[in-house]
Amino acid sequence: xxxxxxxxxxxxxxxxxxxxxxxxxxxxxxxxxxxxxxxxxxxxxxxxxxxxxxxxxxxxxxxxxxxxxxxxxxxxxxxxxxxxxxxxxxxxxxxxxxxxxxxxxxxxxxxxxxxxxxxxxxxxxxxxxxxxxxxxxxxxxxxxxxxxxxxxxxxxxxxxxxxxxxxxxxxxxxxxxxxxxxxxxxxxxxxxxxxxxxxxxxxxxxxxxxxxxxxxxxxxxxxxxxxxxxxxxxxxxxxxxxxxxxxxxxxxxxxxxxxx
Numbered sequence: 001x002x003x004x005x006x007x008x009x010x011x012x013x014x015x016x017x018x019x020x021x022x023x024x025x026x027x028x029x030x031x032x033x034x035x036x037x038x039x040x041x042x043x044x045x046x047x048x049x050x051x052x053x054x055x056x057x058x059x060x061x062x063x064x065x066x067x068x069x070x071x072x073x074x075x076x077x078x079x080x081x082x083x084x085x086x087x088x089x090x091x092x093x094x095x096x097x098x099x100x101x102x103x104x105x106x107x108x109x110x111x112x113x114x115x116x117x118x119x120x121x122x123x124x125x126x127x128x129x130x131x132x133x134x135x136x137x138x139x140x141x142x143x144x145x146x147x148x149x150x151x152x153x154x155x156x157x158x159x160x161x162x163x164x165x166x167x168x169x170x171x172x173x174x175x176x177x178x179x180x181x182x183x184x185x186x187x188x189x190x191x192x193x194x195x196x197x198x199x200x201x202x203x204x205x206x207x208x209x210x211x212x213x214x215x216x217x218x219x220x221x222x223x224x225x226x227x228x229x230x231x232x233x234x235x236x237x238x239x240x241x242x243x244x245x246x247x248x249x250x251x252x253x254x255x256x257x258x259x260x
Contacts, residue, residue, distance in 0.1 A: 001027065001028050001029050001097060001100070002029075002030070003029075003084060003100065003104075004075075004078070004080045004082070004083050004084065005032055005083065005084035005085070005086065006032055006033070006034040006071045006074070006075075006083065006084075006085055006086070007020055007031055007032060007033050007034065007086045007087070007088055008034050008036050008067050008068065008071065008085065008086070008087050008088060009033045009034065009035065009036060009088040010035075010036045010038060010088070011035050011036070011038075013088060016088040016089060017031075017033060017088060019088075019091075019195060020086070020088055020090065023090075023091050023092055024092065027092060027094065027096070027097060028097075029092075033088075034067070034070070034071050034074070036063065036064075036067045036088075037063045037066040037067045037070060038060075038063050039058070039059030039060050039061070039062045039063030039064075039066075040059050040060065040063070041063075042059070042062075042063070047059065047062065049165075050062065050066060050164060050165055050166055051165055051166055052165030052166060052167045052225070052228070053165075053166055053167050053168065053221075053225060054221050054224065054225060055221065056167070056168065056218055056221045056222055056225060057166065057168075057169065061169055061170075062166050064169075064170055065163060065166045065169065065170040066166065068085065068146060068170045069159065069160055069163055069164065069170075071083070071085050072085075072151065072156040072159060072160050073156075073160055075151070075153075075156055076153065076156055076157065076160070080153075081107070081108065081152060081153060082107045082110075082150050082151060082152040082153070083150065083151055083156070084118075084148070084149070084150045085146070085148070085149055085150075085151065086147065086148050086192070087146065087147045087148070089147065089194060089195050090147050090148055090192050090193065090194060090195060091192070091193045091194070091195045092148070092191070092192060092193075093190065093191050093192070093193060095133070095135075095189065095191060096118070096191040096192075098132065098133065099131045099132065099133070099135060099187075099189075099191060102129075102130070102131045102132055103116070103131065103137075103150070103187075106129045106131075106137050106185075107150055107152060109129075110152055110183075112154065112183045113152065113154035113155035113157075113158050113181060113182050113183060114151075114152050114154070114155055114182065114183050114184075114185060115149055115150070115151050115152075115155050115173065115176075115182045115183070115184055115185065116137065116149060116150040116151075116185045116186065116187070117140075117143050117145070117148070117149045117173070117184070117185065117186035117187070118148040118149055118150065118186075118187055118190075118191045118192040119145070119147070119148060119186065119187065119189075119190040119191065119192045119193070120186065120187065120188055120189060120190055120258065120259075121140055121142070121143040121144065121145075121186045121258065122142070122143075122144075122258065122259050123140055123141055123142035123143060123174075123257075123258060124140070124141040124142065124251065124252050124255035124256070124257060124258070125138035125139060125140045125141070125186070125188075125255055125256060125257075125258045126138060126139045126251070126254075126255045126256065127188075128185070131187065131189075133189075135187060135188055135189040136187070136188050137185050137186075137187060137188075138185060138186050138187070138188055138258065139183070139184070139185055139255075140173075140184045140185060140186050140258075141174065141177075141184075141248060141251060141252060141255060142173070142174040142184075143173045143174065143184050143186050144171050144173065145171050146170050146171040147192055147194060148191070148192030151182075155181065155182045155183075158176075158180075158181040158182065159176070159181055159182070162179070162181055162229060162232065167225035167226075167228060167229060168222060168225050168226065168229075175226055175229075178241070178244070178245065178248070179226075179229055179230060179233075179241065180233075180237070180240070180241055180244065188258065
């Protein structure tokens with residue numbers, strides 16, 4: 001099976017690349033690896049040039065954002081209409097092979113900037129496209145994780161343009177949708193699973209300690225960083241975003257609740 005994809009992998013993480021390679025080869029897929037940008041290998045000048053997070057993110061998280069954006073840039077240098085991006089702590093399911101032709105059809109039908117997460121997410125969603133085997137694509141009002149997703153050209157262009165300097169984590173999909181950068185979808189089946197052995201040993205977390213989830217300080221910083229992204233819009237764009245916000249509240253009334 002051949003499809004356009006990149007697997008973000010740290011050069012020193014041989015165990016992860018070997019695990020993904022075995023998984024992909026078992027499915028008849030030749031893995032295409034992309035060498036991750038490691039935040040702890042960037043010098044102070046490089047970090048200063050690319051950061052606008054006001055201390056919200058760790059250097060590992062900054063490197064994660066830069067890695068995904070570099071893959072998006074490389075994708076935009078091709079003629080491909082969309083690209084699949086994986087992280088190196090995943091396991092691709094056998095069902096992905098059966099579903100991929102329908103996933104392709106869905107992505108080819110998208111005229112808006114679109115991101116399709118290849119696993120079930122928590123939040124409000126609505127069935128919009130059948131994938132066969134009683135599985136579907138959902139339009140989601142929220143979603144997290146960037147371990148496996150498909151992104152089209154318009155969405156990649158928007159993220160590359162908006163997310164430098166780096167202000168928030170890369171998988172803030174709900175925020176990106178609210179800001180008009182993407183339209184967010186997910187599958188209601190986990191075509192991509194986290195490999196528990198690999199995901200429990202996070203390279204990013206080893207670089208620098210994150211804030212505790214209960215701490216209010218980072219929440220205030222993040223709100224300010226999101227506001228900075230919002231303020232990049234023109235007055236007319238802000239009006240459109242406010243109207244979409246009203247639509248989103250209406251959708252919350254009618255969309256179904258989905259859980260992992």
